[in-house]
Amino acid sequence: MGMGETVTSPGTLYGVGVGPGDPDLLTLKAVKVIAQAPVIAYPAAEGADSLARAIAAPHIPAGRTEIAVVTPMVPGRFPANDLYDSYATEIAGHLAAGRDVAILCEGDPFLYGSFMYLFLRLAEDFPTEVVPGVSSLAACAAVAGAPLVSRNQVLTVIPGPLDAAELETRLAGSEAAAIMKVGRHLPKVRAVIAKLGRLDRAQYVEHATMANQKVLPLAKAPDTAPYFSMILVRSPEEVEVLEDRS
């Protein structure tokens, strides 16, 4: 290196789980990382506020550089690669200049999080740390008031967008199950659960731990559900234990 050049240590990329919705369900570590990161990024659907930012809002100091990673919401399609390439380039610029970047993620970053799209583009080139968060799965079980799984039961986590035949195969082979990302797929998912004769052990949860939280038997759930909704199907064994106590 010539005279006058300086070496800048790169910043660290943090994937920060902010939990399911209640701002008190952030971890102490998430709060610390957010407090010190000069750059805060978060996903936002086009034309909507960022839920991840709203959850973490009480902990974001004023005056930070903020990057909203805005993606179009096209049902049934994952966002285009070139969109993430462009955001990754912007974030890489901050990291290369030595600034830490905290990417806020709803729930946990590595359980169906859109964080993976930026992680895959940046983790090879910059120090990266993932701060795990309380998942929507744990939150839904907590507010529904019954264990997800216990003892030696198997739990299957199934995305609601799968087609009806695939859903039926997956559910038929499962014991306890959680169906995530239910949203507009609710009627399809409910029909499959009814066909398998499991409607009586299925609960519907939307916006778990948020002010507008709803917990209902699946049979009584509305036909139109928000994206942040989930269906829990207990194992027959668990239902037996829960009923025995009353």
Add this chain to the structure above:
Amino acid sequence: MGMGETVTSPGTLYGVGVGPGDPDLLTLKAVKVIAQAPVIAYPAAEGADSLARAIAAPHIPAGRTEIAVVTPMVPGRFPANDLYDSYATEIAGHLAAGRDVAILCEGDPFLYGSFMYLFLRLAEDFPTEVVPGVSSLAACAAVAGAPLVSRNQVLTVIPGPLDAAELETRLAGSEAAAIMKVGRHLPKVRAVIAKLGRLDRAQYVEHATMANQKVLPLAKAPDTAPYFSMILVRSPEEVEVLEDRS
């Protein structure tokens, strides 16, 4: 009621997830609940310290009533009912007297937690709230440095104590999988994964987020694993994406 009688509102039973090990992975809510509960209970294996208490230790004020729920560790057997009956009676006494009781749980209370044994005995009779926590599942994925599941992949969570034939059936029908409570079952689980030709996509994680954390390819894991260990098997699709970036 006659003169001189007073009515005491019962205390609240809290099931508090304290996360996977790093005390900074407690949620703000867990810290608040622990700070105000006059009675703190936690599981402890006979002859060993309580891991849940150790994780929460920096947040437990001095002078609280503490109840160690001590259970014998008999491989392959779940603790006897009368043991939990006796602890439930002790805890019910505090709740009836108007004292909140916080039961600390490793990870998340409703994902294979022993909390369920006390929950089933007390939740009918006393106000109960579950504070979800960061699960060992989320923690292992975070320290292993790759998504558990993304897009529309299915995740199967399988207890290691299942017998080899059952493990094989469950794994054969799965895409991404997490095998929990591995411990002394490691050689059996590894043999099944090898038989299915998935050794190259399996990682072994022990004591995630703790000082003695280990992350290894499953092929290189030791034969004797601690109870708090897990095996992550990626979906073939995820492995392809992860390899594409290098």
